[in-house]
Each structure stands twice: as C-alpha cells, then as structure tokens.
Amino acid sequence: MSVTIKDIAKKTGFSVATVSRVLSNKTGFFSQETANAVHKAAVELGYKKNMAATELVTQTSNVIAVIVNSTKTNFSNQIITGIQKKAAEMSKRVIILYAGDHDQVAQKIALTTALERPILGILLVSVDLYPKNLLLLKSAHIPFFFISISFKDTGLNYITSDDYQIGYTATKYLINHGHRKIGLAGLGIDPSDHTGNLRFNGYQQALTENNIAFQHDWLQIGDYSYESGLTAMKSYSQTNVTAVITASDLVGIGILNQCTKLGLNVPNDLSIITIDGTNLCQLVQPPLTSITQNFFQMGYLGTNYLIAGSKKNAYTNVQLCQRSSVKTYHFKNSI
C-alpha cells in the first residue's frame, strides 16, 4: 500500500534496521554515504513515516494533547499559541481536543481520544473535569497539567494567575481612584468556582483594608459570560456602586452594553475594570481598563512544566492596563 521502510531497504540494499536508524537519526550508527542513499530513496519513493507503528513499539510519542473548553471566553487562543511555541522549541507536536461546554460526555470523548494512544502528556486549558473523568485521567498514568484554572486541596498541578491578587489589585486600583462603592460581577462563589472564590477574597481583603463595608448587592454572581454582564448591570442600576470589577472581558462588555441601554455612560456614570485583558478590550468603546493575564506565558510555561514533570503549581504575573473605562474621583466617594 503506502511506502514503508521495507521499500526503502529493498531499493537501497540495506536492511530495514539501517534504514530506520538513518531515518530516526540515530547518529553514530551509519555512515554519511548510507544516510545519503537512504534519504534519496525516501524522497524518491515519497516515504511517509507511520507514527502508529513507532508509537506502538516505543510506547511514547512526541505529541501533547491539549484539551480546551468550547470556549465561551476567548483567551484560549493565546494560551494555545504559547503552548505551540514551547512545543515547537522542544520539537513536540500538539493536537487540540474540544471538550464541549460543561458537557460530561464530550469531555469524556476528548479525554479518551487523547488517552487511547501513546501520548507525551495532556494539558487541560481551563477545563474543570467531572469527577469520573478525573479518575479516568489519573488512572492512565500519563502526565497532565492544568492551565488557567486552580483547585483547592486536590493534588492537581496547575499554572494560572494569582486570582486572589487579581481581586485585590483590581479593587485597590478602584479605591485609589476614589471609588468606595465597588461591585464584583460575573463569577461564582460556591465551592465549585475556586477562581471566583479567590477573586472575591482578594476583593474583600482590599475593601476591609480600606474600611469599606461590603454590601451584598455589590456582588452579582454569574458564569463569566456576556449574558452574566447584561443581567448583572440590571441589578447594579438599583444600587449605588460607582465602579465594577468584571470577571471576564465578556462580562465587562455585557455591563458596558447594558449601560448603554440604560442610558448610562461609562466611565462617567459607572467605571469598569475587567479581568482578562484580551483584545476585546480594545475593540469596544470606551476601551476597557483591565487586569491583563499573561495567557501566552501560561501556555508556554505550562508546557514546560508538563514536559519537565513538575509537581508544583505556578502563577503568572498580571498587568494592569489602563484604558478609558475608569473615572477618577479626586474626593473620596464617601458613603
């Protein structure tokens, strides 16, 4: 059928062993002449390696599987770019698997697609595995690493931003700009949303340090989606907040657009600082001030940790990008 090393062996007169050694570049096992002859024959015959055979015998491969959510939010591209970069540097290949969106079955399919072949390791980009699927993953004894998600007390390793720090920094920034009534929108604080909890804790800490009493209607929970932003803003219009921290850029834009509908101006009537800092921030008017996560680096370093077999968690730095969605009050906007 298709051309194999056996064909090359026949054509060149060498054994398949020699051909294999040349083709997989096991230096020191062949002469330059031999190598030339083999390579020449290979291109003439249009040889293409059959990785299935290689993976079968070596029980490893150079491909990293990346599992991503059918991305509501849009930062996965940056993470994947980082992954690709590092992978290319270490001459690894990467394949990407979509795990749907909170879809247990799709998640399992993606996982088994990865697991049922020899693979270097698995990178899980902001996917929260269902318990059953986590068991499946663990039982495979294949290295894995989570990116852009964190967990409490599980032994799982991840790289992400320091979400407590994010919550704290965003809040502090707003306070420094004279805000005292600050909302937090679009995330969850039940145990399943660890990220949400951390950000909320950082937010509360900053409030407390500045003697601001948290009011419960400042927190509008949600699922990081545009729609979360829209509905959150409806609630805020009944409150006295002057600024809100949004859990994702989409939430921020939801807030922004709901403001427009309500006849409110950003930043004059309401300030927004958003978490993520993807290019969406610069697409809307006004451009949104953001706590920008270093998604590229998450992917880059995460890949590195996966390959190195790191057993520790890591955090990437965030950066505050001032744009035009936060108003400065020179007097304290008191109670």
Next chain:
Amino acid sequence: MSVTIKDIAKKTGFSVATVSRVLSNKTGFFSQETANAVHKAAVELGYKKNMAATELVTQTSNVIAVIVNSTKTNFSNQIITGIQKKAAEMSKRVIILYAGDHDQVAQKIALTTALERPILGILLVSVDLYPKNLLLLKSAHIPFFFISISFKDTGLNYITSDDYQIGYTATKYLINHGHRKIGLAGLGIDPSDHTGNLRFNGYQQALTENNIAFQHDWLQIGDYSYESGLTAMKSYSQTNVTAVITASDLVGIGILNQCTKLGLNVPNDLSIITIDGTNLCQLVQPPLTSITQNFFQMGYLGTNYLIAGSKKNAYTNVQLCQRSSVKTYHFKNSI
C-alpha cells in the same frame, strides 16, 4: 506495563482473539456470557485500548484532523462546533491542529502531524496551503476537504459561502437604503485572494446594475484584520463614501473605531455592513448590520462531505442581519 487484551485473555481464560472481538463488538462472534465476562475483566483491570496498535493493523482510524489558522478572525470556533457535531453523530473523533498564521513551516508541521498516522481525513478550515504543502497533502492519498475558502480552477473541493453573492447582496442592500457611494474594505483583489476577488466582482456587478460608476478609492485593500479597518478608514475620510462593506467583522470594528477617533458617527456619518456576522457584531456599539455566514453549517456539512468522499464544491447560505450600523437615505444620495 499498561493492561492489554492479553491480560484480559489471561484473566478470563479466553484467547486474545475472542477478547478483541468482544471489545470491538464484532457481533455474532461471541456469546453474551463471554461478552459479560470480558467486559467485567476489562473494567476491573482498567483496560484502555491502544489505538496505535489498532491503527497499525487496520490502516485506518476514526479520527478526523482539522487544520486551522491561528485565527485572526474568530469564526473558526463555530465551524469547529459544526464539525464536532457531525463527527459525534457518526461516532468519529476529531483532533485540531494549528497551522500558525501564514507560516509555511508551522503549516507543514501541522500537516505532517496529521499525515504521519492513519487518519480518516483532513478538514482544512480557511487555510490556504503553500504549494509545497499542497503537494504533500495530495501525495498522501488521504481524503481532504476545504472549509470557508474557495479556489479557482484547482481541483480542490471546498464548502464556503458564495462570496460573489455576498458582495452583491451587501452592495444591493446599501443601494436599496439610498447609498450611492459605497466602499469595500479589508480584502485583497490579487489572484491569491480568491475570496476577495469574488466579493469584489459581486460588488461591482451590483454597482453596474444600478448605474453607479466605481471609483478606485472606494476599494481599500487589506487582510481581513482589525488593523486593515483602521487604516482603510483613514483613507475613506478623504473620500465621499457614505457606506462601506467590510470584509470581516474585525475590519468593520476597525472602521467603526477609527470613525470614533475621527469624530465621525456610525451610522449617521458613515454606514457599515460587515461580512461574517460573528458575535462581535453585537458586542460593539452600534451593533453592526451584517451578512452573516452559516459557519456552523459549513463545519457540519463539510464533515459530511469529507466522510462521504464528495468530489463537488458546496455553498452555504448567508443571511442578512439588520442591526444598527446602516442609515437609510430616503432620497438617492446622488453624485
């Protein structure tokens, strides 16, 4: 090392042949009792199939490789969702490979990653292969199908929108709303951009039919990017156009934001109709009227055609979505 059918065979007392037949469900070759015993043993041992072995012997697999560009534009997600849907229906798996952005090497890596293992077929999502890589693909004798891209006179099969129709429809729409000076921005008209050519032709046809003489500064070429939109608008501000058709949503938003910088109002000073109609259109203010492509269906049907081995090209329907970026002139906006 990991558990194989041999282990199951040992445990159950059957031969590997029988175990294999049970596990791959070759009905008619085993009794129900046997099947139960085998399945029981399989879960007890934590058996996981080694696809490399299967693919090696069968020389096929149930995985479809999807190659995408490191997506400047953001419609790939919708296409991929469509692909996943159809694939799931036909119990195929899909893996996604990023081909970088106009990066010949990355493209080749993605291609060989797919090619060097048995695979059902390859879907190329809006990627324009370099000639060398196209040769590589063709020589592999693996089915492939292009999505969201079209070609002139090559024997390549694709599914996409009818780009001539898109150009025509958008132009006609603007004319019907009283516009006579209509720009087209963000695409190319050299031979390498076949999509751009088709849209331009449709645009010209609509102008001609309505006795409008095309002026060369109405066309601002570009590469479908946000930046293309920004620079195009700088040029338009020196012209008399009242409306522009943008080659992608990002181009549209670029135009929109440049208008803001220039102190121009959309749609009062300039109307925009954009091609693609992704969710970006609803994120900006004003929401952009669009020619919306059915990306989901492209993915869905494209997958179907790939599996069916279709040798024909196909076109999906587009839909005009009125939003708020086009102003209606009740008098003809004459020369």
Next chain:
DNA sequence: ATACCTTACGCAAACGTTTACAATAGATTT
C-alpha cells in the same frame, strides 16, 4: 445415519517500526 449449518472460539500472521544483540571488517594497540 449422513451431510450440512451455525455458533463460539483459538491459532497465527500481519501491520511498520525500533532496538538489543550479534556479526563483520578494518584499524589500533599491545
């Protein structure tokens, strides 16, 4: 009773590689 199916299973080859081990020839050392 014979011939013929059917059902259920095992044997063994095959897929295309890699690699441990063995072998050869020539070069170098003693």
Next chain:
DNA sequence: AAATCTATTGTAAACGTTTGCGTAAGGTAT
C-alpha cells in the same frame, strides 16, 4: 601476531491489536 576496539550493518523479537482460517460441538435437514 594476537588482542582489542570501532564503525557499520544485519537478524529477529517486540509492541498490541485485528482477522482469515481452522475446528469442535451441537443442531437441523435429509
């Protein structure tokens, strides 16, 4: 001259699965 080393190549086993072919037991038709 013998011993040892080095460079190059070959032989064959192994990876885990699928599947054509063979076979044995039991059933059914004649």
